[in-house]
Every structure is written in C-alpha cells, then in structure tokens.
Amino acid sequence: MAERTEHSVELLCELMSVTSSSYYRWIQTDHQGIRSIEDQQLKEKIKAIHEGSRKIYGSPRIEKSLRKAGVKTSKKRVLRLMKEQGLKGCYNERKRPKTTDSKHSNRISNNFLKVRDFPTRAKEVVVVDTTYVWTDSGWHYLATVMDLFNREILGWSFSSNNDRHLVCQALWNASGEFSDDELIIHHSDRGSTYCSEEYRKLLDELGMVSSMSAKGYCYDNAHMESFFGSLKSECRELDESLSAAQVKLVLFDYIEGFYNTHRIHTALGSMSPREYRQSYGSPRGGCHRI
Numbered sequence: 001m002a003e004r005t006e007h008s009v010e011l012l013c014e015l016m017s018v019t020s021s022s023y024y025r026w027i028q029t030d031h032q033g034i035r036s037i038e039d040q041q042l043k044e045k046i047k048a049i050h051e052g053s054r055k056i057y058g059s060p061r062i063e064k065s066l067r068k069a070g071v072k073t074s075k076k077r078v079l080r081l082m083k084e085q086g087l088k089g090c091y092n093e094r095k096r097p098k099t100t101d102s103k104h105s106n107r108i109s110n111n112f113l114k115v116r117d118f119p120t121r122a123k124e125v126v127v128v129d130t131t132y133v134w135t136d137s138g139w140h141y142l143a144t145v146m147d148l149f150n151r152e153i154l155g156w157s158f159s160s161n162n163d164r165h166l167v168c169q170a171l172w173n174a175s176g177e178f179s180d181d182e183l184i185i186h187h188s189d190r191g192s193t194y195c196s197e198e199y200r201k202l203l204d205e206l207g208m209v210s211s212m213s214a215k216g217y218c219y220d221n222a223h224m225e226s227f228f229g230s231l232k233s234e235c236r237e238l239d240e241s242l243s244a245a246q247v248k249l250v251l252f253d254y255i256e257g258f259y260n261t262h263r264i265h266t267a268l269g270s271m272s273p274r275e276y277r278q279s280y281g282s283p284r285g286g287c288h289r290i
Contacts, residue, residue: 043081045071050087054258056234058082058089064270090234107195112211113187119149122277123178125185126154126208128171128194129224130162131232133251135244142251143170146224147177148187151265152273153227153255158248164196171199175206187211189221230259 013020049065050057057065059079066073082088119125125148132139141162145155155174159166171186178184186208188194194212203210213221232238237250261274268276 039081042066042071042073042077043085045069046078046081047085047087050082053263054234054236055087056090060266061089061264061270064264064266068264068270090236107200108190109210109212111187111213112185112209116185121280122147122149122152123182123184124149125187126174127187127221127224128167129189129221129228130167130191130193131228132162133158133232133238133247134241135247136241137244140244140247141166143167144224144227145170145174146227147273147277148223150268150273150277151223151227152260152277156251156255158244158251160244162193164193164198167193168199168202171202171206178206178208183207183209185209185211187213187221189213190215227259230263234263 010020013022045066046062049062053061053065059075059082062082063073063075063078066078113125116125126145127148128143128145130141130143132141134140138160140158140160143157143159143166144153146152147154154177155170155172157166157169157173159169184207186203188211190212193199200210231251231254235250235254238247242250260272262272264270264272265276269279271279
C-alpha cells in the first residue's frame with residue numbers, strides 16, 4: 001500500500017483495527033503465493049529444456065539456456081526446482097580406452113600447435129582422433145575431425161576396424177568444408193593410422209599441414225577428448241546393446257541433430273558450435289559423414 005511511505009505500519013494497522021503481526025503474516029502469505037506460481041511456471045520451462053537436451057543438462061546449462069531465452073534466474077533456484085521434479089544432469093563417469101598405436105617406424109610431424117595462438121577463425125586448425133563404441137557385434141571405432149575454433153565436428157566415420165581406411169574416410173568426409181586457398185593445420189597424435197603413407201598422401205592432396213603431439217602428451221587434443229567424453233556420457237542409447245547400423249544412426253543423431261547445432265558450450269559463450277561459428281560470420285554447410 002502507498003500509505004506505508006508516509007505512515008508507519010503500526011499506525012495504519014491501528015486505524016484498520018488489525019494487529020501488525022496479522023499484516024506481516026498476510027504479506028508473507030501473499031508473497032509465497034506469487035513465488036509458488038512463478039516456480040511452477042519456471043518448472044515447466046526447466047523441464048522443457050531438460051527434455052530438449054536429451055535429459056543431459058544440469059542446472060548450470062539449464063540456467064544459461066533460460067537466460068538465452070530472456071528468463072532471469074539463478075543456478076541455485078534452478079537446482080532446487082530440478083530436485084523437486086527429480087531431474088538430473090548427465091555426467092561422464094567413463095574413461096576413454098587407449099586406441100593409439102605409436103610403436104611404428106613411420107615419419108612423425110612436428111607439433112605446430114605449440115608455437116601458435118589459439119585459432120581466431122574457422123578452418124584454421126582441425127584436430128582429429130579415434131575412440132571406440134560397443135555394438136552387439138563387438139567393438140567398433142569412431143574417427144572424427146573437429147574444427148578447433150568452434151569445436152564443430154566437420155566429418156566422421158564409423159567402422160569395425162581401427163585402421164587407416166577409417167581415418168582417411170573421416171578426413172575425406174570433412175574435406176568438403178575446406179577450400180583450396182586456405183592453409184589448414186591438421187593436428188593428431190602419433191598413432192600409426194595418422195602416420196600411414198595413405199593418410200599423409202591425403203593430407204598433401206588437401207593441402208594440409210601435419211602437426212602431431214609429443215608421445216604421451218594428450219593436452220593438445222583436449223577438446224576432442226572432451227567431445228568423446230560428452231558423447232559417451234550424454235548419448236545414453238550407447239549403453240544398450242545395439243547393432244552397428246543402429247549405433248551409426250545414434251551417432252548421426254547426436255552429432256548432426258544435437259551436438260553441432262544445439263549443445264551449448266560455456267567456453268563458446270553458451271552457444272552451440274554452429275551458432276558460435278555463425279556469430280563470427282563464417283558460413284559453412286553441414287557435417288559430412290559416412
């Protein structure tokens with residue numbers, strides 16, 4: 001009431017023949033009612049975002065998604081409302097197995113990332129790596145090519161064999177994103193597949209500069225490792241025993257339909273890889289795959 005700015009609460013209560021304690025109790029009840037309505041509306045938004053994220057977003061990412069939608073709130077409040085609905089984020093608890101065979105006699109490239117700043121534009125540096133995924137017919141392998149600038153997966157391939165053909169196919173699938181007038185650094189580990197003559201020939205044909213991490217030094221490829229961790233944690237369908245064809249569809253759906261286009265990254269200003277790239281005015285087509 002406006003009169004509170006000119007008269008004390010006690011005087012107003014006396015004039016209205018009510019106790020001050022009754023007044024404060026009414027104020028608190030009214031505030032709680034409004035808060036309860038706001039919480040319910042916010043719960044609906046939180047649940048929608050959680051469902052849209054494949055049920056993987058925790059309170060930090062949901063709070064950022066709400067802010068992007070113009071809803072101001074706090075992580076603490078989002079966490080409380082998530083708990084009330086039984087909603088939880090998904091966190092990676094699995095370790096990536098070793099897939100690199102560095103015991104070979106093929107030529108090793110220098111590490112050019114050590115003497116460069118982090119890329120400031122798309123298609124300046126790409127990083128590559130391979131991980132494995134379980135299917136009902138045994139382990140299969142996923143090779144990926146990532147743009148280090150915005151963490152977008154440019155190309156990938158999936159096979160039952162972890163060989164040079166797998167990684168060559170992934171790079172070839174990504175090559176449609178490259179232009180002849182661009183000098184692109186290609187960074188990998190020292191694995192035999194990336195050091196093979198066939199793979200090096202493809203790098204030469206694409207005009208790419210080969211760069212490799214030191215033996216046992218995985219920090220240069222931390223962003224790709226992070227992607228694999230997210231994939232295996234967030235793509236819950238991979239926990240099931242699926243056929244190789246079904247797993248491939250799951251990978252397609254996650255990479256194309258979610259990771260590149262919708263999954264927000266705090267390091268990218270809470271944007272998805274493609275949103276971040278587009279915000280810098282660097283148009284590019286969709287992800288290429290096999």
